[in-house]
Amino acid sequence: PAGETEATVTIPVLEDEEVEEDELLIVNGLVTSDNTANIDPAGSVTIEDNDEAPVALGNISGHLFLDYNMNDVQDPNEADLVGVTVNVIDSDGNSFTVVTDENGDWIVENIPFGNTTSSIDISTLPLGVFHTQGEEEREELANMLTSTVDVQDFTPRVDGFVSIDGFAPRLILFKSGEYVDANNNGIPDVDDVINYSYRVVNQGSTPLNTIVLTDNIIDRGVVFGNNGNTASSLSPGGEIIFTSTYQIRPEDITTDNFNRTISLNVESQAFVEGILDLGNGGTRLVDNLSDDLSEIDVDFRLFSNNAEIDNPTIVSQTVNDASPAGVTVDNNGITANGDGTNDIFRISNIENTFEHTVTIYNRWGVEVFSTTNYNDTNAFRGVSDGRLTVAADELLPVGTYFYVITYVSTERGGEKCLSGYLYINR
Numbered sequence: 001p002a003g004e005t006e007a008t009v010t011i012p013v014l015e016d017e018e019v020e021e022d023e024l025l026i027v028n029g030l031v032t033s034d035n036t037a038n039i040d041p042a043g044s045v046t047i048e049d050n051d052e053a054p055v056a057l058g059n060i061s062g063h064l065f066l067d068y069n070m071n072d073v074q075d076p077n078e079a080d081l082v083g084v085t086v087n088v089i090d091s092d093g094n095s096f097t098v099v100t101d102e103n104g105d106w107i108v109e110n111i112p113f114g115n116t117t118s119s120i121d122i123s124t125l126p127l128g129v130f131h132t133q134g135e136e137e138r139e140e141l142a143n144m145l146t147s148t149v150d151v152q153d154f155t156p157r158v159d160g161f162v163s164i165d166g167f168a169p170r171l172i173l174f175k176s177g178e179y180v181d182a183n184n185n186g187i188p189d190v191d192d193v194i195n196y197s198y199r200v201v202n203q204g205s206t207p208l209n210t211i212v213l214t215d216n217i218i219d220r221g222v223v224f225g226n227n228g229n230t231a232s233s234l235s236p237g238g239e240i241i242f243t244s245t246y247q248i249r250p251e252d253i254t255t256d257n258f259n260r261t262i263s264l265n266v267e268s269q270a271f272v273e274g275i276l277d278l279g280n281g282g283t284r285l286v287d288n289l290s291d292d293l294s295e296i297d298v299d300f301r302l303f304s305n306n307a308e309i310d311n312p313t314i315v316s317q318t319v320n321d322a323s324p325a326g327v328t329v330d331n332n333g334i335t336a337n338g339d340g341t342n343d344i345f346r347i348s349n350i351e352n353t354f355e356h357t358v359t360i361y362n363r364w365g366v367e368v369f370s371t372t373n374y375n376d377t378n379a380f381r382g383v384s385d386g387r388l389t390v391a392a393d394e395l396l397p398v399g400t401y402f403y404v405i406t407y408v409s410t411e412r413g414g415e416k417c418l419s420g421y422l423y424i425n426r
Contacts, residue, residue: 057111058112059108059110059111060149061106061107061108062086062106062107062118062165063100063103064081064084064100064104064165065079065166065167066129067166068276072133073133074164081100081126082101082102082104084100084106085097085099086098086099086118086119086120087119087121088116088117089117090112090151091112091115091151092112094111112151114150114151115149115150116148116149117148118149119141119144120144120146126204129170129204130170131166131167132166133165133167134147134165168204170203171202171203171272171286171287172201172202172291173200173288173289173290174201175198175199175269175292176196176197177195177197177268178195178196178197178315180192180194186352188252188263188264190250193247194266195244195245196243196244196245196313197243198213198241199240200272201239202234202236202238202274204276204286206277207234207236208234208274209233209276210275212229212272213230213270214229214270214271216268216271220249221247221249222244222268223246224243225242225243227241227242248264252264252266262318263317264317265314265315266314266316269312270289270313272288273288274286274287288310289310291310292314327348327350327405327407328347329405330346330347330348332421332423333424333425335425336395336424337426343381344376344379345360347374350405350407353407353408356406356408357370357372357404357405359404360401360422362401363399363401368384368401369385382395382424382426383396397424399423399424400421400423401424402419402422404418
């Protein structure tokens with residue numbers, strides 16, 4: 001019958017999870033009733049897109065191994081690093097902790113695209129290894145080797161970033177030196193020596209064999225101690241102490257225009273090497289230059305795995321400009337009678353000067369005594385030393401004499417002078 005009829009048309013829509021603009025559906029067709037055709041309905045239906053944007057997910061993974069020969073490549077005989085902890089923080093700030101498996105691999109899957117940080121926990125690495133492969137991309141922060149990568153793609157597919165980190169055993173050598181004033185004269189000279197101590201440490205996780213120590217001043221006369229400079233082996237975490245003595249040479253000393261010592265400076269560096277057995281008949285040479293132990297203010301076992309110091313050892317001494325205790329006259333009168341009291345003209349500290357002259361004159365200004373090596377056995381005893389008009393070994397008469405003492409301090413002071421009257425009595 002004639003009239004209006006309402007009907008609901010269901011249009012199935014397949015969710016495709018693709019973000020797209022709203023779609024317009026055009027509806028037209030023929031409506032019939034009792035086989036009687038009616039008007040052709042026409043219209044439109046708007047279908048709104050309600051798909052959520054798909055999340056782009058990726059993986060970040062890595063591999064750790066012992067790079068024995070430090071060639072940045074894992075060779076067939078180089079072991080995987082198992083049980084090392086890696087922390088990962090994705091672009092949303094979510095944190096993950098994974099551990100390298102039996103193959104040295106680690107992976108964090110299904111993380112959102114964006115800047116992602118991976119950090120190797122140094123404390124879980126074998127003792128003493130240091131970074132060889134991948135160190136350019138990682139920075140040490142709070143005992144972690146950290147890098148940030150952009151896990152990113154523009155299509156919803158799985159993508160990954162692989163970080164390969166190689167580590168090698170480390171043979172560490174510390175060298176320290178101590179200056180010894182062998183003749184106890186307060187001035188560095190060729191009679192003095194430097195005693196060196198060498199501390200060789202295997203910070204790796206594998207034994208090292210055929211340890212050989214050398215020094216770049218060995219051709220200048222350094223002599224190793226009773227332990228020599230070799231060892232047959234060094235176990236992981238083990239250490240060996242070597243010693244040597246170096247005789248100071250003229251070229252180590254700086255002097256002024258008067259040939260007086262200004263300073264001593266000896267710079268040297270040692271070198272150690274050992275053999276690492278790789279198994280299957282293969283070996284690798286492990287070596288290192290010395291580090292100056294005086295430059296290290298922390299326990300050497302807490303060294304950064306990336307630290308390469310290689311400081312030469314410098315032993316230096318500088319002669320100060322300050323004068324020592326002054327030269328003084330102890331007595332201005334002598335009896336010269338052999339009774340043991342005031343028999344000589346005593347001058348304190350004169351033997352500690354770099355150079356000096358002691359001269360005695362009589363009342364007429366005639367020199368009766370002079371020496372540049374004044375001491376208790378070569379002191380003025382009231383006897384002439386034969387200068388000018390006074391005969392040698394002649395007892396000088398009782399009376400007043402005049403002394404002049406000039407000296408240069410052993411501590412780089414300028415020339416000084418003492419003068420005064422001296423009395424001879426018998």
